[in-house]
Amino acid sequence: MDDSQDDLTSEQTEKLLQFQDLTGIDQIQRCRQILEGHDWNIEAAVQDTFNEQEGAPTVFHQPASLPEERAPLVNLQPSNQRVIMYPGQRPQGIFQWTYYLLSMPIKFVWSTLFDIIRVFVNFLRPDPRRIVTDPLRDVMTFISNFDAKYGQNHPAFYQGTYSQALNDAKKELRFLLVYLHCDEHQNTDQFCRDIVCSQVFRNYVNGHLLFWACNTSSPEGYSVSQALKEHAYPFLALIVLRDNKMSVVARIEGRITSALELVARLEQVIAENESSLVAARADRAERSFNQTLRQQQDEAYLESLKADQEKEKRKREERERKEEEERRQCLAEEEKQRQYLQREQRKSEIQQQMPPEPDVSHPDSIRIMLKTPNGKRIERRFLRDQSIKWLYYYVFCHQDCPDDFQIKTSYPSKTLPCEPSDYCSEPPTFADMGLGKSEMLYVFDNEA
Structure with missing residues (x-):
């Protein structure tokens, strides 16, 4: 099909092919000119074409x-x-x-x-x-x-x-x-x-x-x-x-x-x-x-230019994506560092607030042994009437323990509610939890 038909509607294309078939005119552009001269009235166009061939006047x-x-x-x-x-x-x-x-x-x-x-x-x-x-x-x-x-x-x-x-x-x-x-x-x-x-x-x-x-x-x-x-x-x-x-x-x-x-x-x-x-x-x-x-060269140039622009766009988007990823990583790293400093500051404050460890001979002292996630064993003595939050703070400040953890008993296994919260700022005492003179507890890493 000739390029001249690219801007025609389907109805006009059908009329163009029908006119060419009826008149036998080989040149598709000539057929289009005749139809356009007759406002795409195929009957008048065909009649005028035949009249012209026969020497009769046109009807349009x-x-x-x-x-x-x-x-x-x-x-x-x-x-x-x-x-x-x-x-x-x-x-x-x-x-x-x-x-x-x-x-x-x-x-x-x-x-x-x-x-x-x-x-x-x-x-x-x-x-x-x-x-x-x-x-x-x-x-x-x-x-x-x-x-x-x-x-x-x-x-x-x-x-x-x-x-x-x-x-x-x-x-x-x-x-x-x-x-x-x-x-x-x-x-x-x-x-x-x-x-x-x-x-x-x-x-x-x-x-x-x-x-x-x-x-x-x-x-x-x-x-x-x-x-x-x-x-x-x-x-x-x-x-x-x-x-x-x-x-x-x-x-x-x-x-x-x-x-x-x-x-x-x-x-x-x-x-x-x-x-x-x-x-x-x-x-x-x-x-x-x-x-x-020239048109083909221009089209090829435009295609090449478009491809280069698309390539440059992808590079720019990849560069922006990497920059955004680096920015997010930087922010995450900064946030991580900020949280770390906050934890360290809190640990320092908690260590200053920690009550002193009671003497072995103290009648109300209890011995708590803890097994950390890395397999090490640590221990500390507390008083029976002290809140178990001090156990939580002790583990929280210990260098061998994770920052996010739970403390559980061995048998029967249960989690001690030792972490202070907005709902319970003062957890129960060791006596309230029924802990004896000497207990073996386990520290579990929540992020493991």
Whole structure:
């Protein structure tokens, strides 16, 4: 699938594929342009495509309110321009020659007088054709009048302004055939009926050219007439992109009597200028390739930049994680040190508060032997009526005992409630706990 479909909805993509299947147009971008020009109305797009191939008018008209495109500059006299002039019909026989010679002075006087009057009138009242207000309507009016007068068996007229036709021909790298229609000219009817509506001309134009036409009596037609500066009617101009500029490569003027001859002339001019389109296509292909290459390089650079940024982000996050871990460890170490200092200070205070150890001969003294978690044995004497909190404090301050511990009897095994707390600041005495003259107790590490 072409990259041009990336921004399409699923419905538009389905219409695009259906349109391509119905019309047989290979270029997917061309199919999309046609559908977009018809507001994605597939029925109208298909009908107009078939009408264009058959030479019938289209059924879809773009809104007249669309802004006028700026016409590209046109080289009116490029090098190797073909100028094909067809002379008017010559008199035949003595009668026609006599009539021609006698009427020629009258025609000259009348033409001169008419030109003088026209100049005077134009001086007093400017030609309204010089003011182009709605060029698209001028074109559509001409097409409608042409169909009504000559029928619809003609090449598909380009339904847009002259500027739009030039821009499309330049964009699509196609030849543009311009026809300026003059109602007053004596050769116009014969040209329209015998040439424009002929099957030979219709088939050739529909298959090879964009065909734009307008009446010179309308502002749009008059404007194009002033730009192309035709000298005789019927008038045809073949325009194509050459040397990066739209150029009039052929001017065909005068009384054209043979559709076959006209087609042959067009084929000859197209063959002579086809190389310019080939070069333009190659140039566009190269620019498109370079643009695609730059885009791919930019995408690769952005991907690399994104990968580097992601890598740097991971490094930064890892660095921040380590810093946070170190900070937590530092805080934990500081907290541990603070607690250690608090315990040491408390031990120092407790040691100062500890009652002296009674003498062995004291009648109320009891001997407490303790087995520490590291297997050592320690002992101390206490008085029977002293609180067992002093036993707790003794173990708490001893260097061979843990900071968080329990003291249990051997048999039956029970834990002595010797640690002071908010609920019991003064634990029971040794006598209350039923401890004898000599007891063996065990110290258990709560963190072991």
